[in-house]
Amino acid sequence: MNFTEIDREDFRNLLNEIAGAYMPFGKYGPKDYPPRGVPLTDLPPEYFTWFIERGWPKGRLGELMAMVSEIKSSGADQVFEPMRRARGGRISVRRRRPNTDF
Numbered sequence: 001m002n003f004t005e006i007d008r009e010d011f012r013n014l015l016n017e018i019a020g021a022y023m024p025f026g027k028y029g030p031k032d033y034p035p036r037g038v039p040l041t042d043l044p045p046e047y048f049t050w051f052i053e054r055g056w057p058k059g060r061l062g063e064l065m066a067m068v069s070e071i072k073s074s075g076a077d078q079v080f081e082p083m084r085r086a087r088g089g090r091i092s093v094r095r096r097r098p099n100t101d102f
Contacts, residue, residue: 014067019083021064028093040068041080042091048072 006014021040023029028038028047048069056062071079084090 015079015083018064018068018080019086021061024061033091033093038091038093039083039087040064041083042093043068044093045069045072 018040023033023037023040023043025037028043030037043065048065051057051062051065052069056066071077
């Protein structure tokens with residue numbers, strides 16, 4: 001999809017769909033980030049790069065992931081901020097180091 005050819009209402013609908021999309025499998029899925037997984041908007045760029053190199057998932061999930069990746073790579077990540085604020089902020093995907101203080 002070429003974002004220069006999308007009208008305002010279609011873009012609003014796309015953003016609403018993206019806002020409700022979570023990673024349903026893999027290292028950012030519900031197993032490690034219960035209950036739904038990480039929102040697509042909060043996935044790290046390296047994860048998108050992995051899919052770019054190996055292929056997107058089939059179906060609508062792959063389409064949404066490709067669109068989020070394109071939006072992020074074009075520097076327009078701030079378009080996701082209202083979604084993040086509405087759900088309480090960005091989901092941290094950093095692994096916590098075990099506490100070694102005794």
